[in-house]
Amino acid sequence: xxxxxxxxxxxxxxxxxxxxxxxxxxxxxxxxxxxxxxxxxxxxxxxxxxxxxxxxxxxxxxxxxxxxxxxxxxxxxxxxxxxxxxxxxxxxxxxxxxxxxxxxxxxxxxxxxxxxxxxxxxxxxxxxxxxxxxxxxxxxxxxxxxxxxxxxxxxxxxxxxxxxxxxxxxxxxxxxxxxxxxxxxxxxxxxxxxxxxxxxxxxxxxxxxxxxxxxxxxxxxxxxxxxxxxxxxxxxxxxxxxxxxxxxxxxxxxxxxxxxxxxxxxxxxxxxxxxxxxxxxxxxxxxxxxxxxxxxxxxxxxxxxxxxxxxxxxxxxxxxxxxxxxxxxxxxxxxxxxxxxxxxxxxxxxxx
Amino acid sequence: xxxxxxxxxxxxxxxxxxxxxxxxxxxxxxxxxxxxxxxxxxxxxxxxxxxxxxxxxxxxxxxxxxxxxxxxxxxxxxxxxxxxxxxxxxxxxxxxxxxxxxxxxxxxxxxxxxxxxxxxxxxxxxxxxxxxxxxxxxxxxxxxxxxxxxxxxxxxxxxxxxxxxxxxxxxxxxxxxxxxxxxxxxxxxxxxxxxxxxxxxxxxxxxxxxxxxxxxxxxxxxxxxxxxxxxxxxxxxxxxxxxxxxxxxxxxxxxxxxxxxxxxxxxxxxxxxxxxxxxxxxxxxxxxxxxxxxxxxxxxxxxxxxxxxxxxxxxxxxxxxxxxxxxxxxxxxxxxxxxxxxxxxxxxxxxxxxxxxxxxxxxxxxxxxxxxxxxxxxxxxxxxxxxxxxxxxxxxxxxxxxxxxxxxxxxxxxxxxxxxxxxxxxxxxxxxxxxxxxxxxxxxxxxxxxxxxxxxxxxxxxxxxxxxxxxxxxxxxxxxxxxxxx
Numbered sequence: 001x002x003x004x005x006x007x008x009x010x011x012x013x014x015x016x017x018x019x020x021x022x023x024x025x026x027x028x029x030x031x032x033x034x035x036x037x038x039x040x041x042x043x044x045x046x047x048x049x050x051x052x053x054x055x056x057x058x059x060x061x062x063x064x065x066x067x068x069x070x071x072x073x074x075x076x077x078x079x080x081x082x083x084x085x086x087x088x089x090x091x092x093x094x095x096x097x098x099x100x101x102x103x104x105x106x107x108x109x110x111x112x113x114x115x116x117x118x119x120x121x122x123x124x125x126x127x128x129x130x131x132x133x134x135x136x137x138x139x140x141x142x143x144x145x146x147x148x149x150x151x152x153x154x155x156x157x158x159x160x161x162x163x164x165x166x167x168x169x170x171x172x173x174x175x176x177x178x179x180x181x182x183x184x185x186x187x188x189x190x191x192x193x194x195x196x197x198x199x200x201x202x203x204x205x206x207x208x209x210x211x212x213x214x215x216x217x218x219x220x221x222x223x224x225x226x227x228x229x230x231x232x233x234x235x236x237x238x239x240x241x242x243x244x245x246x247x248x249x250x251x252x253x254x255x256x257x258x259x260x261x262x263x264x265x266x267x268x269x270x271x272x273x274x275x276x277x278x279x280x281x282x283x284x285x286x287x288x289x290x291x292x293x294x295x296x297x298x299x300x301x302x303x304x305x306x307x308x309x310x311x312x313x314x315x316x317x318x319x320x321x322x323x324x325x326x327x328x329x330x331x332x333x334x335x336x337x338x339x340x341x342x343x344x345x346x347x348x349x350x351x352x
Numbered sequence: 353x354x355x356x357x358x359x360x361x362x363x364x365x366x367x368x369x370x371x372x373x374x375x376x377x378x379x380x381x382x383x384x385x386x387x388x389x390x391x392x393x394x395x396x397x398x399x400x401x402x403x404x405x406x407x408x409x410x411x412x413x414x415x416x417x418x419x420x421x422x423x424x425x426x427x428x429x430x431x432x433x434x435x436x437x438x439x440x441x442x443x444x445x446x447x448x449x450x451x452x453x454x455x456x457x458x459x460x461x462x463x464x465x466x467x468x469x470x471x472x473x474x475x476x477x478x479x480x481x482x483x484x485x486x487x488x489x490x491x492x493x494x495x496x497x498x499x500x501x502x503x504x505x506x507x508x509x510x511x512x513x514x515x516x517x518x519x520x521x522x523x524x525x526x527x528x529x530x531x532x533x534x535x536x537x538x539x540x541x542x543x544x545x546x547x548x549x550x551x552x553x554x555x556x557x558x559x560x561x562x563x564x565x566x567x568x569x570x571x572x573x574x575x576x577x578x579x580x581x582x583x584x585x586x587x588x589x590x591x592x593x594x595x596x597x598x599x600x601x602x603x604x605x606x607x608x609x610x611x612x613x614x615x616x617x618x619x620x621x622x623x624x625x626x627x628x629x630x631x632x633x634x635x636x637x638x639x640x641x642x643x644x645x646x647x648x649x650x651x652x653x654x655x656x657x658x659x660x661x662x663x664x665x666x667x668x669x670x671x672x673x674x675x676x677x678x679x680x681x682x683x684x685x686x687x688x689x690x691x692x693x694x695x696x697x698x699x700x701x702x703x704x705x706x707x708x709x710x711x712x713x714x715x716x717x718x719x720x721x722x723x724x725x726x727x728x729x730x731x732x733x734x735x736x737x738x739x740x741x742x743x744x745x746x747x748x749x750x751x752x753x754x755x756x757x758x759x760x761x762x763x764x765x766x767x768x769x770x771x772x773x774x775x776x777x778x779x780x781x782x783x784x785x786x787x788x789x790x791x792x793x794x795x796x797x798x799x800x801x802x803x804x805x806x807x808x809x810x811x812x813x814x815x816x817x818x819x820x821x822x823x824x825x826x827x828x829x830x831x832x833x834x835x836x837x838x
Contacts, residue, residue: 123819128479130819133812140805147798163795280486326497326518334490341483346472 015343019288019307019336026314033321038187040314042194047309049197050265051285052204054258054278055305056211057251058286062296063215064247065227066120068283071131074116075255076275077142078109083260083269084165087174088153098175098264105256113252117245139276146271169269176267179203200265207257208298223247227294284308284337287344311336370760373777381780384787388656389663391783396602398779400534400670401735405728405752406771407677408721411684413766415717416697419753421481422466422718425488426725427745429459434529434733435519439508443528445536448734451529455726463722467715474700485749496741523739530737534667538595541669542586549579600668603661606652614645670731677724678768693717754778754807763818781806
């Protein structure tokens with residue numbers, strides 16, 4: 001029994017154990033506080049599927065050997081750009097609009113991802129340091145782009161006189177909520193019950209399956225091998241650099257698709273500085289799920305997103321009940337997400 | 353001639369970052385149409401405000417730990433101390449000294465922790481420092497939003513959010529710590545210098561009497577004489593009234609600096625040629641410098657230059673701190689510790705073989721940098737006059753590091769002059785970018801976004817360039833060998 005427990009402990013690691021305990025404690029605490037637990041769990045599920053694809057984007061990056069892809073913001077801005085183009089086209093069919101957004105997003109993300117992959121191949125050993133600031137720079141650069149895009153759709157630009165695109169763009173006329181509402185059900189009470197966004201979950205699962213199939217394919221296995229042991233992979237005739245570029249590109253494209261799924265669930269596109277720290281949340285989530293700087297599985301992304309977003313979904317109302325009008329949940333998110341990244345980094349030395 | 357051209361080209365290519373930003377700054381000033389007097393005045397304020405922080409980055413670079421993104425933590429130490437000092441109601445230079453006295457031990461402790469952490473992830477200090485900065489920001493928010501008032505009882509309506517828990521968004525420093533350092537008069541500084549000299553002389557004399565110090569006494573006599581000279585000079589009415597102020601007109605500052613430099617070169621010539629009769633000494637360089645000084649002096653009579661020089665005044669005490677830090681950074685190189693840091697920075701293996709305690713040296717470097725960053729933040733806040741509780745520390749590392757890199761520094765090598773040039777160029781861009789954006793594109797926002805992009809971009813490019821060239825890695829391996837510990 002004792003060995004078993006210590007084996008579980010070894011497997012989970014201290015921070016993950018703390019996080020799981022914390023999640024359970026929060027859920028238990030929600031009951032005496034008179035919070036609607038079913039609603040909270042429904043919220044956790046919605047946020048899980050909403051962030052899922054973005055976190056999934058971490059997996060091919062880590063597996064191909066570029067470590068934690070802090071530069072996923074490149075994919076994110078590509079997805080945002082694709083969405084604005086789709087809105088500008090003014091398609092009235094929400095499904096068509098969503099497909100267009102994803103298509104354009106992926107089209108923008110692919111060349112960016114390839115270029116980014118080339119860059120990361122030149123800076124082996126410091127990928128994370130470089131990618132963090134490359135990610136920041138591209139978000140800062142896109143600020144200039146958002147200000148100067150010559151779009152004319154009324155939902156995109158400021159109504160009176162202002163320059164450039166709006167900070168938040170409503171998706172109610174395009175693809176807002178289209179996945180969420182597809183086959184959605186409400187468990188229990190129609191007002192306070194748990195809203196299950198079936199379509200969103202299905203889409204997330206579809207993405208997981210596609211990625212899983214790819215990772216099982218010849219190329220996918222070669223890519224993982226290139227990340228796990230570059231020297232051995234090269235000896236067996238795998239082109240390591242090309243595999244790394246492939247992993248980076250897939251990660252970037254998934255980032256683009258991820259932000260579109262996120263935005264359709266949220267109902268708004270958030271431009272300008274909103275994507276700045278998003279990469280950090282994705283990294284934190286996959287690490288909480290059990291990934292390391294060197295290895296990540298799809299299950300890590302699924303579990304990690306659920307734990308991370310679950311804590312946030314439950315912590316927010318609990319914190320509001322305990323200390324009304326404060327942002328304790330936000331502070332906690334900063335501490336948890338950066339704490340887990342720091343822990344993972346201290347376990348695996350960069351360039352080691 | 354070809355040689356000269358070659359030389360000029362190589363100087364240009366060595367300093368291409370600086371050249372690029374000089375062109376960018378000149379262009380932005382021209383486009384913005386801002387009067388030069390305005391730009392100069394703003395610029396000198398900002399040098400005083402930010403210079404110290406940028407200089408605090410140099411020591412970790414020397415020790416091979418890269419750009420210290422962890423200076424955020426030094427800033428946090430400063431802000432914790434500053435909150436309590438304001439809360440207790442202290443102000444002026446005494447309040448500032450109290451802030452320093454409280455903040456320094458906190459910064460030493462934090463620096464030690466950071467150093468310990470960085471020793472467990474050698475080679476990944478920069479990414480760790482970035483994440484550590486965000487993590488520390490979370491703890492800082494927890495402390496200021498919930499622990500102050502929530503756990504530690506605090507009662508103050510101007511500082512605490514209504515309800516008694518958490519500190520307000522901004523703390524006004526007007527009337528307590530604002531300009532606490534900037535307004536220290538030259539007279540007080542001279543007095544401090546005098547007492548320091550006296551103290552040194554007394555200590556040395558005591559040591560001499562105890563027989564622990566030997567050698568000629570001329571050094572002590574000179575110092576004692578200097579102390580008396582300062583005392584005498586400060587009692588001359590004209591000098592006294594000139595030094596009674598806290599600000600020095602830039603014109604006076606420039607003239608004093610030119611006279612000092614010229615005088616020093618003259619002394620060099622006299623010392624080497626006439627007193628020591630050193631045959632190998634060439635008078636060409638000192639003479640050239642003296643000629644330049646005279647030219648500079650004449651330049652102050654040119655109308656546009658004079659206009660600027662008369663328009664701008666500098667806070668003496670703050671600038672003195674910056675100069676002292678430059679001197680400290682230079683002196684450190686001459687000490688054993690500085691040499692150890694350089695060795696560790698070049699190669700941890702060699703340092704280990706040479707018997708240097710690598711881990712300890714790196715921890716000392718982090719402690720020094722954190723403490724200096726902490727003081728830098730105190731200087732920054734006392735000058736800016738409002739303490740944005742939750743924002744003041746968040747951009748510290750971004751802007752300081754960007755400034756340093758703009759000055760031509762790299763991840764392995766940075767000097768005092770690169771830091772100062774960087775502050776000048778980076779902040780010139782900051783001052784004029786919004787106006788330039790307005791004039792060029794009728795959009796001030798564009799200029800503001802542009803300068804933030806420059807800050808991020810310059811860091812990204814230099815991190816990438818560093819990783820790009822510093823990896824002569826083996827052809828087969830995708831991995832980089834970590835230096836083995838012996």
